[in-house]
Amino acid sequence: MLLEALSSPYVYSNVLFIIAGISFPIHLFGEYCILFKTPKVMKSVKWSLFDVHLWSSLMDLFLSFFVQPLAFFPVMAEFPMGVLNRIGMKTDVLMCSGVLIALLVLVSIIKMFKNRYYILFSMHTCWRYIRYSFLTMNYVLTILFVITVYVEIPEDQEFARSVLFKNNPELLQYDIPESPILVIAWSNFRMIYRQLLFTALFLSELIVFTVLIRLNMQKAISEIRSSASCKTFKIHRNFMKSLNMQIAVPIVVICIPSFFGLAVPFLQGNTQGAINFIYIIVSTHGALSTLIMVYLQKSYREAVVQIVGCNRKMEENIRTVMPKAF
Structure with a gap:
């Protein structure tokens, strides 16, 4: 029932x-x-963290x-339905x-992981x-990668669309005049x-930096005797734990649904609804990552407490003043 509705x-x-309306204040x-x-x-990690966010x-x-x-899927075609398409931006540029x-x-x-490794362990090396x-x-x-994608888009879209609809007539129901399907x-x-x-290159680089940081962190903490230095490294270690969890969100929410999306066309049932559902899940990854970041970082949690605390104080003041006014 859900997938059938989402196929529309x-x-x-x-x-x-709706997701955009909920996510936007979270991003801010x-x-x-x-x-x-x-x-x-x-x-030192502030701007690289901001870059990811x-x-x-x-x-x-x-x-x-x-x-x-x-x-x-499995045909390489799509059309946009967002605001930029409605104001006339070209579909290939948007894609x-x-x-x-x-x-x-x-x-x-x-x-971000490269920056963290450099600051902690390799400032005085060839790295x-x-x-x-x-x-x-x-x-x-x-x-x-983007250039190769753009170059492969057929120039004669009318002919490409005719071939697409001939081989996949079920797609005609999605070909709306205000946003024609683009054959990619x-x-x-x-x-x-x-x-x-x-994706394999990205995951291999991420794994390499994660392993290097963890190994060097454990070695450094075991060698340091100063309590102040140990405290500093403890802060960095806790930060890395929270950072790993924060980064795990886009990996899980983006990579796993993306790989599953490649297999969807070979499954039975409403495949278009399943594909749309995957895009909906992926569109929430930034908001989920932000919520986890705020939850894991003490200073960010305190900011939430301060905001909520201010609201509670305002409500208490209003309740206190209202009876006196009447």
Whole structure:
């Protein structure tokens, strides 16, 4: 019943608009916490954390508000239903922009772990110079990936759409005049192959930095005798634990549904509703990551307590004044 309802483009769009309305204030509060409530001892990771939060929030809003892609698998085709499409932006530009933002979320996560490893353990090693080439390589690969996606979009969309509808007549019901379906590529194998390679590269880099940080952290803590230094490293260690949990959210919410989405067309039942449901789940990853970040970081939790405390005090003052006024 749920998947059948979500297969409707208009129900799908309305659900995403609701998610956008809920997520947007959460994103803003997360930015406020990072900019103004990050502890001084973690000042070095502040901007890399903000970078991850910014791209994650932007990806959420792209999926749930600005673009709202309605994708069809296993054929490589989609059409947007978001605000930017309604004001006349080209579908291919929106699609490539969404791909770029999704990849930059992954790159920003790697950048944050790279920055943490550099500050803690490799400021006086050769990694001090290699890290720039490493970061540049990731950005270059990201740009090349988006360029290859854009180049493969058929120029003659009318012919591509006629072939698509001839082979998949069930898609005609989704071809609405205000947002015609865009054929992304003739073959989906090369795009899926590139996506798997980039995901494998991202996961391998993430695993390498996580293992290096953990091994060096354990070694450093065991060697340090100063109580002050141990306290500092304890703060960093607790931060890494919370950071790992925060990063696990986009990995679980993005990677697992993405891999499952590749298998959906081979399952029985309402596949379009299942695909739309996967996009809805992915569109919540930034908000979930922000809530976990606020919950795990003591200084961020205190900011919530202060805000809630102020509201409670205002309510108590109003209740105190109201009887006197009457």
